[in-house]
Amino acid sequence: MAGVLVGRDAAEVAAREVRLLAALGEDGAGEDWLETRRARWIHGTPQQARDAVRRFEDAGAERIMLQDFLPRDLAMIDLAAEALVG
Secondary structure, eight states, X not given: OEEEEEOSSHHHHHXXXXXXXXXXXXXXXXXXXXXXXXXXXXXXXXXHHHHHHHHHHHTTOSOOOEEESOTTOHHHHHHHHHHHTO
Protein backbone atom coordinates (compact mmCIF):
# COMPACT_ATOMS: atom_id res chain seq x y z
CA MET A 1 0.00 0.00 0.00
CA ALA A 2 1.29 3.43 -0.91
CA GLY A 3 -0.01 6.82 0.08
CA VAL A 4 -1.24 8.99 -2.77
CA LEU A 5 -1.23 12.76 -3.16
CA VAL A 6 -1.48 14.14 -6.69
CA GLY A 7 -2.02 17.61 -8.13
CA ARG A 8 -2.16 18.99 -11.67
CA ASP A 9 0.89 21.19 -10.98
CA ALA A 10 3.34 21.99 -8.17
CA ALA A 11 1.02 24.63 -6.68
CA GLU A 12 -1.88 22.18 -6.47
CA VAL A 13 0.37 19.54 -4.92
CA ALA A 14 1.55 22.06 -2.31
CA ALA A 15 -2.05 23.08 -1.50
CA ARG A 16 -3.01 19.44 -1.00
CA GLU A 17 0.03 18.90 1.21
CA VAL A 18 -1.16 21.74 3.45
CA ARG A 19 -4.64 20.20 3.65
CA LEU A 20 -3.18 16.77 4.37
CA LEU A 21 -1.02 18.06 7.20
CA ALA A 22 -4.00 19.90 8.68
CA ALA A 23 -6.18 16.79 8.41
CA LEU A 24 -3.55 14.72 10.20
CA GLY A 25 -2.95 17.34 12.88
CA GLU A 26 0.74 17.69 12.05
CA ASP A 27 2.47 20.64 13.67
CA GLY A 28 5.56 22.57 12.60
CA ALA A 29 7.37 19.31 11.76
CA GLY A 30 4.95 18.65 8.94
CA GLU A 31 7.49 19.27 6.19
CA ASP A 32 9.79 16.66 7.72
CA TRP A 33 6.87 14.24 7.94
CA LEU A 34 6.07 14.78 4.26
CA GLU A 35 9.69 14.56 3.15
CA THR A 36 10.06 11.07 4.59
CA ARG A 37 7.04 9.93 2.56
CA ARG A 38 7.49 11.63 -0.81
CA ALA A 39 9.92 9.03 -2.12
CA ARG A 40 7.72 6.07 -1.18
CA TRP A 41 4.29 7.52 -2.02
CA ILE A 42 2.61 8.15 -5.34
CA HIS A 43 3.19 11.87 -4.95
CA GLY A 44 3.37 14.93 -7.16
CA THR A 45 2.18 15.91 -10.59
CA PRO A 46 0.62 13.35 -12.93
CA GLN A 47 4.00 12.66 -14.56
CA GLN A 48 5.69 12.28 -11.17
CA ALA A 49 2.90 9.92 -10.10
CA ARG A 50 3.39 7.79 -13.23
CA ASP A 51 7.16 7.76 -12.61
CA ALA A 52 6.57 6.56 -9.03
CA VAL A 53 4.33 3.74 -10.25
CA ARG A 54 7.01 2.80 -12.77
CA ARG A 55 9.59 2.56 -9.93
CA PHE A 56 7.29 0.16 -8.08
CA GLU A 57 6.85 -1.85 -11.27
CA ASP A 58 10.61 -1.94 -11.88
CA ALA A 59 11.03 -3.26 -8.34
CA GLY A 60 8.69 -6.15 -9.15
CA ALA A 61 5.35 -4.91 -7.85
CA GLU A 62 2.36 -6.27 -9.73
CA ARG A 63 -0.29 -4.35 -7.77
CA ILE A 64 -0.41 -1.17 -5.77
CA MET A 65 -3.14 -0.19 -3.36
CA LEU A 66 -3.37 3.56 -3.00
CA GLN A 67 -4.09 4.96 0.44
CA ASP A 68 -5.91 8.28 0.19
CA PHE A 69 -5.72 10.55 3.23
CA LEU A 70 -7.96 13.22 1.66
CA PRO A 71 -11.04 11.12 0.85
CA ARG A 72 -13.34 14.13 0.46
CA ASP A 73 -11.10 15.57 -2.25
CA LEU A 74 -12.88 13.91 -5.15
CA ALA A 75 -11.01 16.05 -7.68
CA MET A 76 -7.74 14.45 -6.53
CA ILE A 77 -9.23 10.98 -6.81
CA ASP A 78 -10.39 11.79 -10.34
CA LEU A 79 -6.97 13.20 -11.23
CA ALA A 80 -5.16 10.15 -9.85
CA ALA A 81 -7.44 7.87 -11.85
CA GLU A 82 -6.91 9.94 -14.99
CA ALA A 83 -3.14 10.00 -14.52
CA LEU A 84 -2.65 6.38 -13.50
CA VAL A 85 -5.46 4.45 -15.17
CA GLY A 86 -6.29 6.52 -18.20
